Amino acid sequence: MTAYDDLMAFQRETEALAQVAGRLGWDQETVMPRGAGPQRAEEHAAMAGILHARRTDPRIGDWLAASVPADAVAERQLALIRRDFDRAARVPARLASEIARTTSTAHGIWAEARAREDVASFLPILERVLQLRREEADCLRGEGSRYDAMLNDYEDGASAARMGEMFDGLRPRLVALRDAIRQAGPAPALEGTFPEEGQLKLSTELAKAFGYDMTRGRIDRAVHPFSSGSGLDVRITTRSDPLDPFNCFYSTIHEVGHAAYEQGIDETHLLTPLGQGVSMGVHESQSRIYENQLGRSRAFTGWLYGRMIETFGDLGLDGPDAFFAAVNRVGEGHIRTESDEVQYNLHVLLRFDLERALFADDLRVGDLEAAWNDRFAADFGYPVDRPSHGLLQDVHWSEGLFGYFPTYTLGNVYAGCLHAALRADLPDLDAALARGDTAPATGWLREKVQRHGGLRPPRETIVHATGAAPSEGPLLDYLEAKFGAIYGL
Structure with a gap:
């Protein structure tokens, strides 16, 4: 056994324990x-204490020094282990455990506050979560800002300044559109009542149509849909509303995109740093x-x-073109996860700016609802x-996930770049999609992005897949062409 072999054996046990910790979170929300x-x-x-102890084990430093x-x-495995080792070593074990304990408690308080439309009952625990994350950011920031330290948990190498420049490029054309x-x-709207049983059945069919392997996954229900796990156990959740079946269907497809990324990674990377999506921005692109x-x-x-007509009967819409428009x-709408493509990123930019203000001490938690x-x-x-349509709508801040929101818009930018390259390589794609066959597209994404896992840094992952540096242009061009046709602009 070489030092590298010893290190990777130790790392696989750590990754396995991290999956167990993630399963606790899945169970809590389902x-x-x-x-x-x-x-x-x-x-x-x-x-969290056990994982922190393993991630700061001094033997890791010795193995890294001796590994060739x-x-x-x-x-790349060594680079990622070294990055995580250096990061974990900067955060005291006490703080890591307290963050885990507090955010677990905060999640339950947020859920109750959301159900009661009671912001005041949530703010004290949110203040504590923010205090802990600021303390963590101070441990990690080095010469950078607190908020940059948070961003790098989700998008390695990101900075608020660079993201802000990209978002400033998006805003004018999005608002104009x-x-x-x-x-x-x-545009036409879908109206009527759609029984939950039919929604969930068709939702499962859609998951399979997009390549979700149900032998290594499952679909449950949650207040806020999410995907959990990697490798051979990747679970998703969805939700249903009898008046809005699209919420169920597209929540499912969205989470399948996350799950397909994890299921599609080369199994030789299982339970290693390469065996998971490289960043939340790339994850969101899928x-x-x-x-x-x-x-x-x-x-x-x-x-x-x-398929909807077969499941629910007449939809009251004048054919497939009207359905496409619907x-x-x-x-109008308040909920980010239910937003259309045109306005979705405006919801994210709001959160990005509020988070930056919180971490720069320019905004107090007590003033957050009014600012929102x-x-x-x-x-x-x-x-x-x-409040459930405002400050209380998202689960993220209760879980301390500051810096996560901007990766949603970054993922949209990446998706725009990937879609342009995909269409160039697959000019006949629409014929397959019209049959409900997504395999050409999902296969392209698996080959170009998913199977590589964490092999390349986030930006390089997109460059490798598309042959070009990521920019907001392809996303904006796609949105203007699509919605210009729907609305006759």
Whole structure:
């Protein structure tokens, strides 16, 4: 056994324990009894302590110093282990455990506050979560900002300044497109009641159509849909609303995009640093291209239109073109996860700016709801009507996931680049999508992106797949062409 072999054996055990810790989170959001929250917080804290001890084990430093990489794969494995070792060593074990304990508790408080529309009951624990994450950021920041330290948990090498420049490039054309659509008048809307049983059955069919391997996964229900796990156990959740079946269908397709990335990684990387998605931005590129550029395309919605009629009967829409317009309808709404493609990134930019202000000490938690409501009214032109449509709508801040939100828009930018390259390589793709066959597209994504896992840094992953540096241009061009056709602009 070489030093590298010893290190990788140790790392596989750590990765396996991390998967167990993740399963605790999945259980908490799906089937855990409500009264188990306090005990689950202690379980999370215990697992965080064990993982922190392993990730800071001094033997890792010795193994890293003695390891000689045999190839590019081993070199990348060592680079990722070294990055995580250096990061973990900067965060005290006490702080890592306290973050895990507090965020587990905060999740339950957030869920209750959301159900009661009670912001005041959530703010004290949010203040504590933010305090802990600021303390962590101070351990990690080096010469950078606190917020950059948070961003790098989700997108290695990212900075708020670079993201801000990209987002500033998006905003004017998004707002102009949104305003032109509003002047054009509303698109057709789907109306009626759609039984939950039919929604969930068709949702499972859609998951399989997009390549989700149900022998290594499962679909459950949650308040906030998510994907959990990697390798041979990748689980997703969805939700249903009898008045809005698209919420169920496209939540499922979105989470399948995340799950397909994890299921598609080369199994030789299982339980190693390469055996998971390289970043949340790249991860989001998969979920968004599955959901939007593929799932909401004219070709695929033509197939879905037929399946919905078979499942629910007459939809009250004048054919597949009207259905396509209804699927992509741009309208008013408060919820990020339910937003249309045109306005989705405006929801993210709001959160990005508020997070930056919180970490720069320019905004107090006590003023956060008012800041959110004021910004929303300015960006969207109508007020927030209740907290669950505003500050309490997302789970992220209760879990301490500051820096996560901007990766959603970064993922959209990446998806725009990938979609342009995919279409260039697959000029006949629409014929397959019209049959409900996503295999040409999902196979291209698996080959170009998914199977490599963490082999390359995030930006290099997109460059390798597309042959060009990522930029916001392809996404904006796609949105303007698609919605210009729907709304006759």
